[in-house]
Amino acid sequence: MSPDSSLPGTAGALARENEALRQQLQEAEDLIAAIRTGTIDALAVQGADGPRIFTLEGADQTYRTLIEQMNEGALLLGQDATILYCNACLAGLLAAPLHTLMGFSFNRFVPAEAEAYWAELMAAGWAGKSRGEMILRDEDGRLRPFALALNVLSFGDARMVAVIATDVSAHREISAIRAQVAEQNAQLERQQEALRAQAQAVAETSRILEGLPHIAWTASPEGKPSYLNLSWYNYTGQSTTVHFEKNSTLSYLHPDDLPEVMRRWRECLGSGRDAEVESRIRDAQGNYRWMLGRIRPSHNEVGELVQWIGTYTDIHEHKLALDRIDQAQRELRENNQQLTRVNIDLDNFIYTASHDLRAPxxxxxxxxxxxRQELPEDHRPAEVTSVLEMMQDSVDRFKRTIGYLTDISKLQKENTLPNGPVNLQPVIEDVCQDLQPLIRAVGGRLSVAIEACPTVYFAEKNLRSVVYNLLSNAFKYHAPDRPCQVSIRCRPAASGYTALEVQDNGLGLNMSGEQKLFGMFQRLHDHVEGSGIGLYMVKKMVENAGGRIEVNSQLHQGSTFTVFLPAPAGGAAPAVLPG
Amino acid sequence: MPKLPCVLLADDDSITNYLNQRLLTRLGVAGELSVALNGEQALAMLRDYFGRHPTGGPVLVLLDVKMPVMGGLRFLDALEQLPQAEAVVTVILTTSLHPQDTAQLREHRIAGFLSKPLTAEKMQDLLSTHFPQ
Known part of the structure; x- marks a missing residue:
């Protein structure tokens, strides 16, 4: 609307015009006041000559009602953000009465931190359209999020920005719910992914297990069976259509083994650890065969239990073989016990024989x-005297044999003679004293080298017997064609043993007879007087003390007998304290 | 050599008895010489002897250990029940002895051990040790 541009008129006309303008101004002022007080709605339009305000009386009633009734805040802003119009909803959203809004700047609702953004939004709005979200501070100071849609409008040559303000607090809540839903959906997706992975693991495992020559199965982490390979169905003859029915597989286990298998399986499920258990499983022919069952947990890359994998390996023959070995060992033990009993019986027999033969x-x-008394020598026929002598010889030999038997049976009784540290030197000297006649008779020489081991751990009585027997043999079985040289040595040997050695340059032995050498009543040289009991006794005494005897001999060269005696339990022989 | 009123040979081996009887007779040490083949017979003979000679003694018993019916150990048990047990001197005459048997015998009132065969020397020693006059 432009001012009247008619040609200049009379003063009266000018006065009328002036009056009309005054009237117009008054109306405008009234209108503004009315609008300000909220009495009526108005539309203020920025014109070239300043803002022009239009009431909405004349505007299309339908649009007006729509804008007034709508649930979004609507406003028109002038160039300097003056609110030219706003609806009741906006007033409500900003907690400000309408009359404090229209004609005032919108900027007072923009908090400082949003000013820059708002300026940008406005600039874009003036350029055409813009849209954004920002916080506004209502009249009570509360901050609220709004979605703002800016749109430049032209009323004639007047331009303004229409703003639709939507409270998005509610949207925010919905967003929160949406986020939650999305999160739950994602979780579901992950679970499904895990299930898919599990199914895939089962599928992959199955593919591997299918070709295995062993029976194999899988189960879920909770223990629910998920797969049995072909070997199972081939072995048991179970129909492949029967899948994991309750106890359908358990019924193939031997009833005696089932409780233990189940116990171990429950243990696995509880602990998450593997297990091995032997059990018998019935095959298609109804025979039970021993199987080694292995249960292993299978984990994914982050260590979670994905499934259980189990196998059954046929160990039937192996198990039976073990049983046979067990049986054989049992028999061996029984045989040993029997032999021990026989040995004891034999010992008792020797004792009884030596005792009972002595009387007759x-x-x-x-x-x-x-x-002899009844037949005095001068009354005897010549023959009788020699018969009596032969009888006496036989009796003497019989008595000697009994004497040896007695020695052996005494030796058995003396098994428990206590071992202790014994000085070798006096024992050797003592034995040499006894053997003096023999040594002289054969012209023998004895060299003694016991410095390395002057003390041995043995029963003194037995040590004397061992030394006596070995030395007397060494001299007795000398080679008559050369000077008899015998040496006795003692030295430490491996594993804490002490080696007592007697070496001669005598007749020597054929080593194939070693077994006989240490046998009871075995005599290898008939031309020399001997009981055939000495080496047997030596061997027995040494072995009773935990030692052993070895012989090294060459026929016509000489023999070396080595006795290995164990060191005392718990180290060296205790030193004898003076005083 | 002192003469004993009564000597009793208790042995199940009759040849041993024969030889010992012969020896003791030759030595002439026994007033009365009896032979029993087991402990029971020996006890009966002791009762008979003390029945005839209530205050008689001492009696020397040469006792074998292993005998049927009643062995040496059971004889010694029974002997302790006799009122005249104090007047009996028992010497064990045996071949070789198991240490276990020796220990059991030592729990009884015995004068000593002799190993077979019995000889004049052993007899002489026995008399001078247990029957000094």
Missing amino acids: ITNIEGLLDTL
Whole structure:
């Protein structure tokens, strides 16, 4: 609307015009006041000559109602952000009465931190359209998020920005719910992914297990069976259509083994650890065969239990073989016990024999003596005297044999003779004293080298017997064609043993007879007097003390007998304290 | 050599008995010489002897250990029940002895051990040790 541009008129006309303008101004002022007080709605339009305000009386009633009733805040802003119009909803959203809004700047609702953004939004709005979200501070100071849609409008040549303000607090809540939903959906997706992975693991495992020559199965982490390979169905003859029915597989286990298998399986499920258990499983022919069952947990890359994998390996033959070995060992033990009993019986027999034979031979000797008394020498036929002598010889030999038997049976009783540290030197000297006649007779020489080991751990009585037997043999079985040289040595040997060695340059032995050498009543040289009991006794005494005897000999060269005696338990022999 | 009123040979081996009887007779040490083949017979003979000679003694018993019916150990048990047990001197005459048997015998009132065969020397020693006059 432009001012009247008619040609200049009369003063009266000018006065009328002036009056009309005054009237117009008054109306405008009234209108503004009315608008300000909220009495009526108005539209203020920025014109070239300043803002022009239009009431909305004349505007299309339908649009007006729509804008007034709508649930979005609507406003028109002038160039300097003056609110030219706003609806009741906006007033409500900003907690400000309408009359404090229209004609005032919108900027007072823009908090400082949003000013820059708002300026940008406005600039874009003036350029055409813009849209954004920002916080506004309402009249009570509360901050609220708004979605703002800016749109430049032209009313004639007047331009203004129409703003639709939507409260998005509610949207925010919905967004929160949406986020939650999205999160739950994502979780579901992850679970499904895990299930898919599990299914895939089962599928992959199955593919691997299918070709295995062993029975194999898988189960879920909770223990629910998920797969059995072909070997199972082939072995049991179970129909492949019967899948994991309750106890359908368990019924193939031997009833005696089932409780233990189940116990171990429950243990696995509880602990997450693997297990091995042996059980018998029935095959298609109804025979039970021993199987080694292995249960292993299978984990994914982050260590979670994905499934259980199990196998059954046929160990039937192996198990039976083990049973046979067990049986054989049992029999061996029984045999050993029996042999031990036989040995004890034999020992008892030797004792009894030596005892019981002594009585009759003593009687025979007594009777022989009686006969001699009854047949005085001068009354005897010549033949009788030599017969009596031969009888006496036989009796003497019989008595000697009994004597040896007695020695052996004594040796058995003396098994428990206590071992202790014994000085070798005096024992050797003592034995040499006893053997002096023999040594002299054969012209023998003895060299002694015991400095390395002057003390051995043995029963003194037995040590004397060992030294006596070895030395007397060494001299007895000398080679008559060369000077008899015997040496006795003692030295530490491996594993804490002490080696006592007697070496001679005598007749020597054929080593194939070693077994006989240490046998009871074995004599290898008939031309030399001997009981055949000495080496047997030596071997027995040494072995009873936990030692052993070895012989090294060459026929016509000489022999070396080495006795290995164990060191005392708990180290060296205790030193004898003076005083 | 002192003469004993009564000597009793208790042995199941009759040849041993024969030889010992012969020896003791030759030595002439026994007033009365009896032979028993087991402990029971020996006990009966002791009762008979003390029945005839209530204050008689001492009696020397040469006792074998292993005998049927009643062995040496059971004889010694029974002997302790006799009122005249104090008047009996028992010497064990045996071949070789198991240490276990020796220990059991030592729990009884015995004068000593002799190993077979019995000889004049052993007899002489026995008399001078247990029957000094």
